[in-house]
Amino acid sequence: MxxxxxxxxxxxxxxxxxxxxxxxxxxxxxxxxxxxxxxxxxxxxxxxxxxxxxxxxxxxxxxxxxxxxxxxxxxxxxxxxxxxxxxxxxxxxxxxxxxxxxxxxxxNPFPECFPEDHWKLPEATSLVLFVGRFDKVKGADIFIEAMFKLAEKVDGLRAVFVGPDDKKIAVEDGRVLDRQAFVAWCEEKYQRPSPIEFMGRKSPEEITQLRKQAAVCVVSSRIEMFPYTVAEALAQGVPTVASQVGGIPEMIDDGHNGLLFDSEDVDGLLACARKILASPELSVQLSANALTTVREKYxxxxxxxxxxxxxxxxxxxxxxx
Incomplete structure (x- = not known):
């Protein structure tokens, strides 16, 4: 070759x-x-x-x-x-x-997002969206545990997981669990049914529509060079919460065009998501600043x-x- x-x-x-x-x-x-x-x-x-x-x-x-x-x-x-x-x-x-x-x-090039696909403040929604794989790199376990804890504090929470979920993740006791077993482990740990809807793979067009409906997008990766999940969310102007790892802090200015939390910090993710859910004014400002960032830098x-x-x-x- x-x-x-x-x-x-x-x-x-x-x-x-x-x-x-x-x-x-x-x-x-x-x-x-x-x-x-x-x-x-x-x-x-x-x-x-x-x-x-x-x-x-x-x-x-x-x-x-x-x-x-x-x-x-x-x-x-x-x-x-x-x-x-x-x-x-x-x-x-x-x-x-x-x-x-x-x-x-x-x-990397940001996706082109047309004005009709830009995020607008939804009416009374508590949809939290994760787009990624069920594996450790993408921090799927961090997102899932945070949603179990967030469901205790936010009535009507709807958490949605989009992406392949056929991998396995190790838990605290050393076992390696697939997605279904991991959710069952969380249900036992937190003594509550899962608040998460697993949708599997979706087309880019379907994901765009889900982002428009979301109150917040979550990126909980343990390592990232320059994640497209962040780029796509910023390009749509979706309020975004992401882990402070790799190249993400170069894309998100904490408190300006998104919120950052320490890697693997379930409670930190929970606090950031809750902050956005509780403040429409913050959501609108993060969205506007994200669109400006994309226009000026990317x-x-x-x-x-x-x-x-x-x-x-x-x-x-x-x-x-």
């Missing part, structure tokens, strides 16, 4: 300027770079395995070590490195104990200009060097 792609790009570069951008996954960009000739290669950090593998609980066996090594070699062999958040760049440099010579932070025009300038600088340095 690397040989074929490299030869294809070499041929294309004779017709017009070329640049290759690839993720760091499995270090494949270095293989392509070997055959790309005089074509610069940019590594776009997506989720280095030393971060994602750890968050998912993978053992540090030979497979883990080999993937981490290969990704590190590819990252530092690249002609430039870009990342959606400052967090990812810092994490790479700290883990591999080496500064990246040519690097830049450029956010519009397609802003990001396209930054990307074009970066690509040009890499190409120029490659020719000069």
């Amino acid at each position: 690397a040989w074929k792609f490299g030869k294809f790009v070499q041929k294309a570069s004779r017709q017009s300027p070329c640049l290759i951008e690839m993720e760091e996954v499995f270090g494949q960009s270095k293989r392509v770079q070997r055959y790309a000739g005089a074509v610069p290669v940019v590594v776009r950090l997506h989720g280095p395995w030393f971060l994602v593998g750890d968050a998912q609980g993978f053992p540090h066996d030979l497979n883990y070590q080999e993937r981490v090594r290969a990704e590190g070699e590819a990252i530092y062999a690249a002609d430039a490195v870009s990342a959606p958040s400052e967090f990812v760049l810092r994490a790479v440099e700290e883990f591999y104990k080496k500064e990246l010579p040519r690097k830049i932070v450029i956010a 519009s397609h025009e802003v990001l396209a200009r930054a990307q074009k300038k970066f690509y040009r600088s890499v190409a120029d340095c490659f020719v000069d060097g």
